Amino acid sequence: MSERLRGKAALVTGSTSNIGKAIAIRFAAEGARVVVTGRDAARGRAVVGAIRAAGDEASFLRHELDGSVEGSRELAELATKVYGSIDILVNNAGIYPPGGTLAIDGETFDRIMAVNVRRRTSSQPHSSLQWLRPVGASYSIWVLGGHG
Numbered sequence: 001m002s003e004r005l006r007g008k009a010a011l012v013t014g015s016t017s018n019i020g021k022a023i024a025i026r027f028a029a030e031g032a033r034v035v036v037t038g039r040d041a042a043r044g045r046a047v048v049g050a051i052r053a054a055g056d057e058a059s060f061l062r063h064e065l066d067g068s069v070e071g072s073r074e075l076a077e078l079a080t081k082v083y084g085s086i087d088i089l090v091n092n093a094g095i096y097p098p099g100g101t102l103a104i105d106g107e108t109f110d111r112i113m114a115v116n117v118r119r120r121t122s123s124q125p126h127s128s129l130q131w132l133r134p135v136g137a138s139y140s141i142w143v144l145g146g147h148g
Helices: 018-029 041-053 069-083 106-116 128-135
Strands: 009-012 033-038 058-062 088-091 139-142
Touching (some): 009 069, 018 033, 018 088, 033 069, 041 058, 058 069
Parallel strands (some): 009 088, 033 058, 088 139
């Protein structure tokens, strides 16, 4: 690998599986110190183990982003303590309730919008871009996609 991310610290939300996991592994291979986050501690430890087995650096924080200002700020503060700063944010975490669109009630829809959309929008006071400014993040990458 080119090690073009050497010296950078990356926070990859939702990185215990799928796209987020692949991004975390690739960023580490490119030299970044990676903060792996997600709801499932066993999967998080497995991702960190794979990264470390390749000789790269990673840490895991169990955290569930709920779309709230407080939850986002808490994750930013915890992640910053791991490596002292965050240079890169990968906004990958999202929720995809089972049952399909027709099974989603109003409360579930509001939660999906809060977690998957609202916290990512830079014009909102609770967005990830707002809560990372104080910790010095230089790059923000959004991963928007569907499940299934």
